[in-house]
Amino acid sequence: MRIKLDASQPFDLEATLCCGQAFRWEKQDDWWKGVVANKILKIRQKGAELQFENVGSDFVKAYFGLNDDLVSIYAQINKDRQIGQAIQKFDGLRILRQDPWECLVSYICATYKNIPAIKRMLQNLAQRFGEKISFDNQGYYAFPTPERLAEASITDLKKCSLGYRVHYVQQAAKKVNENESEFAQIRNLTYEKAKAKLLGFSGVGLKVADCILLFSMGKLEAFPVDRWIDRVILRYYSNHFSQEFVSKISRKQSSLSKAEYERLSAFGRNYFGKYAGYAQEYLYHYERSCQ
Protein backbone atom coordinates (compact mmCIF):
# COMPACT_ATOMS: atom_id res chain seq x y z
CA MET A 1 0.00 0.00 0.00
CA ARG A 2 1.00 3.60 -0.43
CA ILE A 3 0.43 6.98 1.08
CA LYS A 4 1.19 10.17 -0.79
CA LEU A 5 2.42 12.71 1.70
CA ASP A 6 1.07 16.21 1.53
CA ALA A 7 3.85 18.64 0.72
CA SER A 8 2.69 20.77 3.64
CA GLN A 9 3.14 17.86 6.03
CA PRO A 10 6.81 16.91 6.30
CA PHE A 11 7.72 13.39 7.35
CA ASP A 12 11.11 11.76 7.83
CA LEU A 13 10.75 8.04 8.53
CA GLU A 14 14.45 7.62 9.28
CA ALA A 15 14.61 10.42 11.86
CA THR A 16 11.36 9.27 13.42
CA LEU A 17 12.61 5.72 13.96
CA CYS A 18 16.22 6.62 14.85
CA CYS A 19 15.62 9.32 17.44
CA GLY A 20 15.41 6.94 20.36
CA GLN A 21 11.68 6.96 21.09
CA ALA A 22 11.09 3.36 19.93
CA PHE A 23 13.37 0.40 20.41
CA ARG A 24 12.16 -2.43 18.25
CA TRP A 25 12.61 -1.23 14.69
CA GLU A 26 15.26 -2.71 12.40
CA LYS A 27 16.39 -1.55 9.01
CA GLN A 28 17.04 -4.16 6.33
CA ASP A 29 18.20 -2.78 3.02
CA ASP A 30 15.97 0.26 2.65
CA TRP A 31 12.99 -1.28 4.42
CA TRP A 32 12.15 -0.69 8.06
CA LYS A 33 10.58 -3.63 9.87
CA GLY A 34 8.88 -3.51 13.22
CA VAL A 35 6.31 -5.47 15.17
CA VAL A 36 3.23 -3.43 15.90
CA ALA A 37 -0.19 -4.71 16.93
CA ASN A 38 1.07 -8.30 16.56
CA LYS A 39 1.85 -7.75 12.91
CA ILE A 40 5.04 -7.08 11.02
CA LEU A 41 4.95 -3.63 9.59
CA LYS A 42 7.31 -3.26 6.67
CA ILE A 43 7.71 0.29 5.46
CA ARG A 44 9.96 2.55 3.45
CA GLN A 45 9.94 6.13 2.27
CA LYS A 46 10.61 7.27 -1.27
CA GLY A 47 10.50 11.03 -1.18
CA ALA A 48 6.92 12.04 -0.54
CA GLU A 49 5.66 8.48 -0.81
CA LEU A 50 5.32 5.92 1.93
CA GLN A 51 5.26 2.29 0.83
CA PHE A 52 4.23 -0.38 3.30
CA GLU A 53 2.90 -3.88 3.68
CA ASN A 54 0.72 -5.77 6.11
CA VAL A 55 -1.26 -2.97 7.74
CA GLY A 56 -3.77 -0.39 6.60
CA SER A 57 -3.28 3.27 5.82
CA ASP A 58 -5.21 4.46 8.84
CA PHE A 59 -2.98 2.47 11.13
CA VAL A 60 0.17 3.87 9.52
CA LYS A 61 -1.14 7.41 9.79
CA ALA A 62 -2.04 6.97 13.43
CA TYR A 63 1.14 5.17 14.44
CA PHE A 64 3.53 7.59 12.79
CA GLY A 65 1.70 10.69 13.96
CA LEU A 66 0.85 11.73 10.42
CA ASN A 67 -2.31 13.36 11.69
CA ASP A 68 -0.28 15.89 13.66
CA ASP A 69 -0.18 19.26 11.91
CA LEU A 70 3.60 19.49 12.02
CA VAL A 71 3.82 22.81 10.19
CA SER A 72 1.57 24.38 12.78
CA ILE A 73 3.52 22.66 15.55
CA TYR A 74 6.79 24.08 14.21
CA ALA A 75 5.28 27.53 14.20
CA GLN A 76 4.50 27.16 17.88
CA ILE A 77 7.72 25.59 19.18
CA ASN A 78 10.28 27.38 17.01
CA LYS A 79 11.21 29.93 19.64
CA ASP A 80 14.95 30.31 19.31
CA ARG A 81 18.08 29.46 17.34
CA GLN A 82 18.77 26.16 19.13
CA ILE A 83 15.40 24.55 18.52
CA GLY A 84 15.39 26.11 15.05
CA GLN A 85 18.55 24.28 14.09
CA ALA A 86 17.20 21.01 15.44
CA ILE A 87 13.97 21.40 13.48
CA GLN A 88 15.90 22.20 10.34
CA LYS A 89 18.18 19.18 10.70
CA PHE A 90 15.42 16.69 11.49
CA ASP A 91 12.56 18.22 9.56
CA GLY A 92 9.79 15.62 9.47
CA LEU A 93 10.58 13.83 12.70
CA ARG A 94 7.32 12.84 14.30
CA ILE A 95 6.19 11.55 17.67
CA LEU A 96 4.96 7.97 17.36
CA ARG A 97 1.82 6.58 18.97
CA GLN A 98 3.30 3.41 20.37
CA ASP A 99 1.41 0.74 22.23
CA PRO A 100 1.09 1.98 25.84
CA TRP A 101 1.81 -1.39 27.41
CA GLU A 102 4.98 -1.92 25.39
CA CYS A 103 5.97 1.67 26.09
CA LEU A 104 5.43 1.21 29.83
CA VAL A 105 7.74 -1.79 29.95
CA SER A 106 10.26 -0.17 27.61
CA TYR A 107 10.76 2.89 29.77
CA ILE A 108 10.72 0.96 33.02
CA CYS A 109 13.64 -0.91 31.50
CA ALA A 110 15.27 2.27 30.25
CA THR A 111 16.36 3.53 33.65
CA TYR A 112 20.13 3.79 33.88
CA LYS A 113 20.65 2.11 30.53
CA ASN A 114 21.80 3.30 27.13
CA ILE A 115 19.75 2.71 24.05
CA PRO A 116 21.59 -0.36 22.69
CA ALA A 117 21.19 -2.06 26.06
CA ILE A 118 17.47 -1.18 26.19
CA LYS A 119 16.99 -2.69 22.75
CA ARG A 120 18.68 -5.86 23.87
CA MET A 121 16.53 -6.22 26.99
CA LEU A 122 13.32 -5.77 25.01
CA GLN A 123 14.49 -8.17 22.34
CA ASN A 124 15.27 -10.72 25.06
CA LEU A 125 11.79 -10.30 26.55
CA ALA A 126 10.13 -10.67 23.16
CA GLN A 127 12.12 -13.76 22.19
CA ARG A 128 11.51 -15.49 25.48
CA PHE A 129 7.90 -14.52 26.15
CA GLY A 130 6.45 -13.16 22.91
CA GLU A 131 4.52 -14.96 20.23
CA LYS A 132 6.62 -15.89 17.23
CA ILE A 133 5.57 -14.37 13.92
CA SER A 134 7.08 -15.47 10.64
CA PHE A 135 7.40 -13.00 7.82
CA ASP A 136 9.66 -12.83 4.77
CA ASN A 137 11.24 -16.11 5.87
CA GLN A 138 12.37 -14.50 9.08
CA GLY A 139 11.26 -14.98 12.67
CA TYR A 140 9.90 -12.01 14.60
CA TYR A 141 8.46 -11.84 18.07
CA ALA A 142 5.43 -9.94 19.23
CA PHE A 143 5.86 -7.95 22.37
CA PRO A 144 4.79 -10.17 25.28
CA THR A 145 1.27 -9.68 26.60
CA PRO A 146 0.71 -8.46 30.17
CA GLU A 147 -0.75 -11.88 30.95
CA ARG A 148 2.33 -13.70 29.74
CA LEU A 149 4.74 -11.49 31.67
CA ALA A 150 2.53 -11.59 34.77
CA GLU A 151 2.97 -15.35 34.98
CA ALA A 152 6.70 -15.26 34.22
CA SER A 153 8.98 -16.07 37.13
CA ILE A 154 11.60 -13.67 38.43
CA THR A 155 14.18 -16.28 37.52
CA ASP A 156 13.10 -16.33 33.89
CA LEU A 157 12.75 -12.56 33.72
CA LYS A 158 16.28 -12.21 35.03
CA LYS A 159 17.54 -14.16 32.04
CA CYS A 160 16.54 -11.14 29.94
CA SER A 161 19.24 -8.99 31.58
CA LEU A 162 16.72 -6.75 33.27
CA GLY A 163 18.73 -6.55 36.46
CA TYR A 164 16.87 -4.92 39.35
CA ARG A 165 14.10 -3.93 36.94
CA VAL A 166 12.64 -7.47 36.96
CA HIS A 167 10.45 -6.73 39.96
CA TYR A 168 9.10 -3.54 38.41
CA VAL A 169 8.30 -5.30 35.15
CA GLN A 170 6.62 -8.22 36.88
CA GLN A 171 4.51 -5.93 39.08
CA ALA A 172 3.55 -3.76 36.12
CA ALA A 173 2.50 -6.86 34.19
CA LYS A 174 0.36 -8.09 37.07
CA LYS A 175 -1.27 -4.70 37.56
CA VAL A 176 -2.10 -4.21 33.89
CA ASN A 177 -3.23 -7.81 33.53
CA GLU A 178 -5.64 -7.46 36.44
CA ASN A 179 -7.40 -4.55 34.83
CA GLU A 180 -6.48 -4.03 31.20
CA SER A 181 -9.38 -1.73 30.44
CA GLU A 182 -8.44 0.64 33.25
CA PHE A 183 -4.92 0.83 31.86
CA ALA A 184 -6.29 1.43 28.38
CA GLN A 185 -8.38 4.30 29.70
CA ILE A 186 -5.40 6.24 31.04
CA ARG A 187 -4.74 7.81 27.67
CA ASN A 188 -8.19 9.41 27.74
CA LEU A 189 -7.42 11.34 30.92
CA THR A 190 -5.81 14.76 31.08
CA TYR A 191 -2.02 14.99 31.14
CA GLU A 192 -1.95 15.54 34.91
CA LYS A 193 -4.42 12.77 35.79
CA ALA A 194 -2.84 10.30 33.40
CA LYS A 195 0.56 11.07 34.87
CA ALA A 196 -0.74 10.47 38.39
CA LYS A 197 -2.07 7.06 37.31
CA LEU A 198 1.25 6.08 35.76
CA LEU A 199 3.14 7.13 38.89
CA GLY A 200 1.15 4.43 40.67
CA PHE A 201 3.32 1.82 38.99
CA SER A 202 6.48 1.01 40.87
CA GLY A 203 9.45 1.66 38.67
CA VAL A 204 7.69 4.64 37.11
CA GLY A 205 8.84 8.05 38.27
CA LEU A 206 8.33 11.46 36.74
CA LYS A 207 10.69 10.97 33.84
CA VAL A 208 9.44 7.53 32.84
CA ALA A 209 5.83 8.70 33.14
CA ASP A 210 6.49 11.64 30.83
CA CYS A 211 8.06 9.32 28.25
CA ILE A 212 5.05 6.99 28.30
CA LEU A 213 2.62 9.91 28.05
CA LEU A 214 4.48 11.45 25.13
CA PHE A 215 5.41 8.37 23.12
CA SER A 216 2.29 6.26 23.51
CA MET A 217 -0.59 8.39 24.76
CA GLY A 218 -0.40 11.43 22.55
CA LYS A 219 0.21 13.82 25.44
CA LEU A 220 2.30 16.15 23.32
CA GLU A 221 2.81 18.64 26.15
CA ALA A 222 4.88 16.14 28.15
CA PHE A 223 8.50 17.24 28.37
CA PRO A 224 10.69 14.39 29.67
CA VAL A 225 13.95 15.53 31.22
CA ASP A 226 16.74 12.98 31.02
CA ARG A 227 20.49 13.54 31.24
CA TRP A 228 20.62 14.85 27.69
CA ILE A 229 17.81 17.35 28.06
CA ASP A 230 19.26 18.37 31.40
CA ARG A 231 22.49 19.16 29.54
CA VAL A 232 20.63 21.01 26.76
CA ILE A 233 18.83 23.23 29.23
CA LEU A 234 22.05 24.06 31.06
CA ARG A 235 23.83 24.88 27.81
CA TYR A 236 21.22 26.88 25.94
CA TYR A 237 18.41 27.82 28.30
CA SER A 238 20.17 28.55 31.58
CA ASN A 239 19.17 32.21 31.35
CA HIS A 240 15.62 31.10 32.19
CA PHE A 241 16.73 30.03 35.67
CA SER A 242 18.39 31.60 38.65
CA GLN A 243 22.16 31.45 38.98
CA GLU A 244 21.87 29.35 42.14
CA PHE A 245 19.62 26.79 40.52
CA VAL A 246 21.87 26.47 37.48
CA SER A 247 25.04 25.93 39.47
CA LYS A 248 23.28 23.49 41.76
CA ILE A 249 22.01 21.41 38.85
CA SER A 250 25.31 21.51 36.99
CA ARG A 251 27.18 20.23 40.05
CA LYS A 252 24.85 17.29 40.52
CA GLN A 253 26.23 13.79 40.17
CA SER A 254 23.06 11.98 41.18
CA SER A 255 19.59 12.11 39.68
CA LEU A 256 17.33 15.13 39.95
CA SER A 257 15.01 15.53 42.91
CA LYS A 258 11.29 15.64 42.20
CA ALA A 259 11.24 19.41 42.61
CA GLU A 260 14.24 19.91 40.34
CA TYR A 261 12.77 17.64 37.71
CA GLU A 262 9.43 19.44 37.78
CA ARG A 263 11.12 22.82 37.52
CA LEU A 264 13.02 21.79 34.39
CA SER A 265 10.06 19.99 32.85
CA ALA A 266 7.64 22.81 33.62
CA PHE A 267 10.03 25.22 31.94
CA GLY A 268 9.79 23.12 28.79
CA ARG A 269 5.99 23.03 28.89
CA ASN A 270 5.67 26.75 29.58
CA TYR A 271 8.32 27.91 27.15
CA PHE A 272 7.45 25.69 24.18
CA GLY A 273 3.72 25.40 24.85
CA LYS A 274 1.30 22.57 24.28
CA TYR A 275 3.60 20.80 21.83
CA ALA A 276 6.61 20.90 24.17
CA GLY A 277 7.08 17.16 23.68
CA TYR A 278 7.91 17.73 20.04
CA ALA A 279 10.47 20.35 21.05
CA GLN A 280 11.97 17.92 23.54
CA GLU A 281 12.38 15.22 20.94
CA TYR A 282 14.07 17.53 18.43
CA LEU A 283 16.42 18.90 21.09
CA TYR A 284 17.19 15.41 22.37
CA HIS A 285 17.96 13.97 18.97
CA TYR A 286 19.95 17.00 17.90
CA GLU A 287 22.08 16.99 21.01
CA ARG A 288 22.84 13.28 20.63
CA SER A 289 23.60 13.59 16.94
CA CYS A 290 26.28 16.20 17.67
CA GLN A 291 28.16 13.88 19.97
Added chain:
DNA sequence: AGCTTACCTTGTGC
Protein backbone atom coordinates in the same frame (compact mmCIF):
# COMPACT_ATOMS: atom_id res chain seq x y z
C1' DA B 1 7.54 18.79 53.05
C1' DG B 2 11.38 18.31 50.58
C1' DC B 3 16.15 16.94 50.20
C1' DT B 4 20.22 13.57 50.38
C1' DT B 5 22.13 9.15 50.39
C1' DA B 6 22.63 4.27 49.46
C1' DC B 7 21.18 0.76 46.77
C1' DC B 8 19.11 -1.60 43.07
C1' DT B 9 21.95 -4.81 38.09
C1' DT B 10 24.13 -5.22 33.67
C1' DG B 11 26.72 -3.93 29.68
C1' DT B 12 29.91 -1.08 27.23
C1' DG B 13 33.63 1.89 26.20
C1' DC B 14 37.74 4.15 27.41
Added chain:
DNA sequence: AGCACAAGGTAAG
Protein backbone atom coordinates in the same frame (compact mmCIF):
# COMPACT_ATOMS: atom_id res chain seq x y z
C1' DA C 1 42.37 -4.02 34.70
C1' DG C 2 39.60 -0.89 36.50
C1' DC C 3 36.44 2.58 36.28
C1' DA C 4 32.80 5.76 34.65
C1' DC C 5 28.56 5.95 32.88
C1' DA C 6 24.17 4.76 30.71
C1' DA C 7 16.28 8.21 28.17
C1' DG C 8 16.17 6.52 37.01
C1' DG C 9 13.32 4.83 41.02
C1' DT C 10 12.68 3.64 45.78
C1' DA C 11 13.08 3.67 50.69
C1' DA C 12 15.29 5.33 54.78
C1' DG C 13 16.53 9.18 57.43
